[in-house]
Amino acid sequence: xxxxxxxxxxxxxxxxxxxxxxxxxxxxxxxxxxxxxxxxxxxxxxxxxxxxxxxxxxxxxxxxxxxxxxxxxxxxxxxxxxxxxxxxxxxxxxxxxxxxxxxxxxxxxxxxxxxxxxxxxxxxxxxxxxxxxxxxxxxxxxxxxxxxxxxxxxxxxxxxxxxxxxxxxxxxxxxxxxxxxxxxxxxxxxxxxxxxxxxxxxxxxxxxxxxxxxxxxxxxxxxxxxxxxxxxxxxxxxxxxxxxxxxxxxxxxxxxxxxxxxxxxxxxxxxxxxxxxxxxxxxxxxxxxxxxxxxxxxxxxxxxxxxxxxxxxxxxxxxxxxxx
Amino acid sequence: xxxxxxxxxxxxxxxxxxxxxxxxxxxxxxxxxxxxxxxxxxxxxxxxxxxxxxxxxxxxxxxxxxxxxxxxxxxxxxxxxxxxxxxxxxxxxxxxxxxxxxxxxxxxxxxxxxxxxxxxxxxxxxxxxxxxxxxxxxxxxxxxxxxxxxxxxxxxxxxxxxxxxxxxxxxxxxxxxxxxxxxxxxxxxxxxxxxxxxxxxxxxxxxxxxxxxxxxxxxxxxxxxxxxxxxxxxxxxxxxxxxxxxxxxxxxxxxxxxxxxxxxxxxxxxxxxxxxxxxxxxxxxxxxxxxxxxxxxxxxxxxxxxxxxxxxxxxxxxxxxxxxxxxxxxxxxxxxxxxxxxxxxxxxxxxxxxxxxxxxxxxxxxxxxxxxxxxxxxxxxxxxxxxxxxxxxxxxxxxxxxxxxxxxxxxxxxxxxxxxxxxxxxxxxxxxxxxxxxxxxxxxxxxxxxxxxxxxxxxxxxxxxxxxxxxxxxxxxxxxxxxxxxxxxxxxxxxxxxxxxx
Numbered sequence: 001x002x003x004x005x006x007x008x009x010x011x012x013x014x015x016x017x018x019x020x021x022x023x024x025x026x027x028x029x030x031x032x033x034x035x036x037x038x039x040x041x042x043x044x045x046x047x048x049x050x051x052x053x054x055x056x057x058x059x060x061x062x063x064x065x066x067x068x069x070x071x072x073x074x075x076x077x078x079x080x081x082x083x084x085x086x087x088x089x090x091x092x093x094x095x096x097x098x099x100x101x102x103x104x105x106x107x108x109x110x111x112x113x114x115x116x117x118x119x120x121x122x123x124x125x126x127x128x129x130x131x132x133x134x135x136x137x138x139x140x141x142x143x144x145x146x147x148x149x150x151x152x153x154x155x156x157x158x159x160x161x162x163x164x165x166x167x168x169x170x171x172x173x174x175x176x177x178x179x180x181x182x183x184x185x186x187x188x189x190x191x192x193x194x195x196x197x198x199x200x201x202x203x204x205x206x207x208x209x210x211x212x213x214x215x216x217x218x219x220x221x222x223x224x225x226x227x228x229x230x231x232x233x234x235x236x237x238x239x240x241x242x243x244x245x246x247x248x249x250x251x252x253x254x255x256x257x258x259x260x261x262x263x264x265x266x267x268x269x270x271x272x273x274x275x276x277x278x279x280x281x282x283x284x285x286x287x288x289x290x291x292x293x294x295x296x297x298x299x300x301x302x303x304x305x306x307x308x309x310x311x312x313x314x315x316x317x318x319x320x321x322x323x324x
Numbered sequence: 325x326x327x328x329x330x331x332x333x334x335x336x337x338x339x340x341x342x343x344x345x346x347x348x349x350x351x352x353x354x355x356x357x358x359x360x361x362x363x364x365x366x367x368x369x370x371x372x373x374x375x376x377x378x379x380x381x382x383x384x385x386x387x388x389x390x391x392x393x394x395x396x397x398x399x400x401x402x403x404x405x406x407x408x409x410x411x412x413x414x415x416x417x418x419x420x421x422x423x424x425x426x427x428x429x430x431x432x433x434x435x436x437x438x439x440x441x442x443x444x445x446x447x448x449x450x451x452x453x454x455x456x457x458x459x460x461x462x463x464x465x466x467x468x469x470x471x472x473x474x475x476x477x478x479x480x481x482x483x484x485x486x487x488x489x490x491x492x493x494x495x496x497x498x499x500x501x502x503x504x505x506x507x508x509x510x511x512x513x514x515x516x517x518x519x520x521x522x523x524x525x526x527x528x529x530x531x532x533x534x535x536x537x538x539x540x541x542x543x544x545x546x547x548x549x550x551x552x553x554x555x556x557x558x559x560x561x562x563x564x565x566x567x568x569x570x571x572x573x574x575x576x577x578x579x580x581x582x583x584x585x586x587x588x589x590x591x592x593x594x595x596x597x598x599x600x601x602x603x604x605x606x607x608x609x610x611x612x613x614x615x616x617x618x619x620x621x622x623x624x625x626x627x628x629x630x631x632x633x634x635x636x637x638x639x640x641x642x643x644x645x646x647x648x649x650x651x652x653x654x655x656x657x658x659x660x661x662x663x664x665x666x667x668x669x670x671x672x673x674x675x676x677x678x679x680x681x682x683x684x685x686x687x688x689x690x691x692x693x694x695x696x697x698x699x700x701x702x703x704x705x706x707x708x709x710x711x712x713x714x715x716x717x718x719x720x721x722x723x724x725x726x727x728x729x730x731x732x733x734x735x736x737x738x739x740x741x742x743x744x745x746x747x748x749x750x751x752x753x754x755x756x757x758x759x760x761x762x763x764x765x766x767x768x769x770x771x772x773x774x775x776x777x778x779x780x781x782x783x784x785x786x787x788x789x790x791x792x793x794x795x796x797x798x799x800x801x802x803x804x805x806x807x808x809x810x811x812x813x814x815x816x817x818x819x820x821x822x823x824x825x826x
Contacts, residue, residue, distance in 0.1 A: 025792045029622035049624060050778060053788070060538050061776050064687060147439075153522075155537045188439045188521035191533070194792040202795055203421050204438060323355055324522065 054192030113244030325652030336681035367448035375456025377586035402454035406766035407514030413597030439521030605803030619797035641703035642760035653715025667712035718752025758816025
């Protein structure tokens, strides 16, 4: 028994002797497969990607573990989760050597974390079951969509949080009234984007909160327009994803190299077809992006200071409106 | 037992409540709590009706011993059937493009019940019918035929006998089984996570969500509420279960089509999701191909790694559960009441709550990652109430005078145990060991809370695959998982037949 306990402890410790990256599900099965071999061949060190379902859960885990964490990098926080990470003080500031490669509008004032991709979230629908898609937030309340929409939980999912903020950007303080009405049309609320997309693909749900590039994804993989985004007349909402160094890392130099690698042309060129987001540097976009990602006329924004000040309040109001 | 439960159940819970004092502002949770109680009450009522129908059928209809043993086996298997696999079975059967809709669509009927109250009730009812069957079934079969014959002679109709004779006599075991079904539905995790949707969450799921969102105060508040409700129901069920009733020879009769039809419907309801869960992956070659092509990449670890972690946790947990319950079962069978009381304490605590308590201790005191060891202890603890009951019955078969005879012949305590007691309690120990392995392999909430995604067991791997766009891969892994659990269960059943008594 004693021996078994020692083996168990060793197995746990040894499995974390490489650079450890906390992230979300689809990253592990996607972009991570490109990053791991190139990182190993460049720096002679292995990199382990550990997924916790979605980005919010990965961040929560990091906060719970605090200085005992084995994580060196957290990958996939969006601008809103970054506020939470800042509040708990678990990231180390690092301005990448290659920061000038980042598009100017996306460059942060303080490099608490580095942006590596961005895109607009969107309402995505199944074209086989929804013939007349919603074109506005008001349309989403139509009774014909009763129990057909699935959204992500803003408390655990970065996509879900962006959608909540999108409704704040559209309706201001009255956003809870909108959610109370939307509740009737919700089939369910999932903890992450992957779970929601699984429901869309399996035909359980017809509409979900996803990304503007989903149409391009559909054409690329299925050569069909099964899942298409719809451009909302109130305006769209941008999500930026960041990679940050964990304050407690014992492999700082290696962690810095990981950040630089994320900004390299090699990784940035992979972003569109792996992440289905836009690269943050000026690399060439694949044809399917140029053809099938709809043009957006109006982008909505929220002042980060306002978000930082009100986020907890908005989430509690959302919980109350949904009875969560 | 007393030391184990005090250190690994009572201390962590006290520590949790002291570290994160529950807030008494429970008004924001009122609707959640009431909905949870209502859901469990309705689910248990439907399970009770189903259980009564089947047990009445078994006790009053002359059926072949083969069919009777099949029904008993189904009932036993449901006990150890993993929650996540049952949930996957419900998705396969009741989904929009599920088996039921594929059968009914040609007739113009389309069922769309997932994420509704009905789905949760159906899911829990079918999952809990075997619980009702287990508690009432044996009572019913043993109920004395003389009493029923006496009523028949007095001119009572079968319905009148059922209503005025059988039900009143069996009422304690009916209430006890209702309360157990209520408890399981009230603390349900995998089924609610998968087909419940946000409207019908249980406190168990909400505690898990609050812990993952770092709302420890909120989780602690819900923990206290859940413990109070669960402890009350568990105590009432335990008191009622041991009531005596007049027993004698069984009474069979040939008539009673209604009970046969109801029994058939409810048995199908139990079997269909179970069989679908087992066979869907096996029947779909593409599922295995995808699992090996993409599934492992997504999970970050392969089959052998998942098997390693599953059994590295399950085997030590089963060993601890067997050793502790062998000792406590002996004490209980020799009239020490405290052992029995302590063994039932884990019943009053749900798995998510205990995992949350362990997490609070781990965060505070330990610098190394001890989550695998904490899971071993967690799984041993949740298996204890059942293990204790089985071992107590096992020890009852050991006559005190044989031990005394061995002692008079000069055998010491160790010799007496190995040469006198062990051969007699061996079947009970094997049953406890294999059932504890099955319980550990099937457990999900604790693994999700404590493993933190750093390692996966079979149940958590299936859950992660099915909720992350790898549904087919999930069905393939699930088929293998269910086969492993069933294999262990039937191996245990086989080994208990071995007679070690010279």
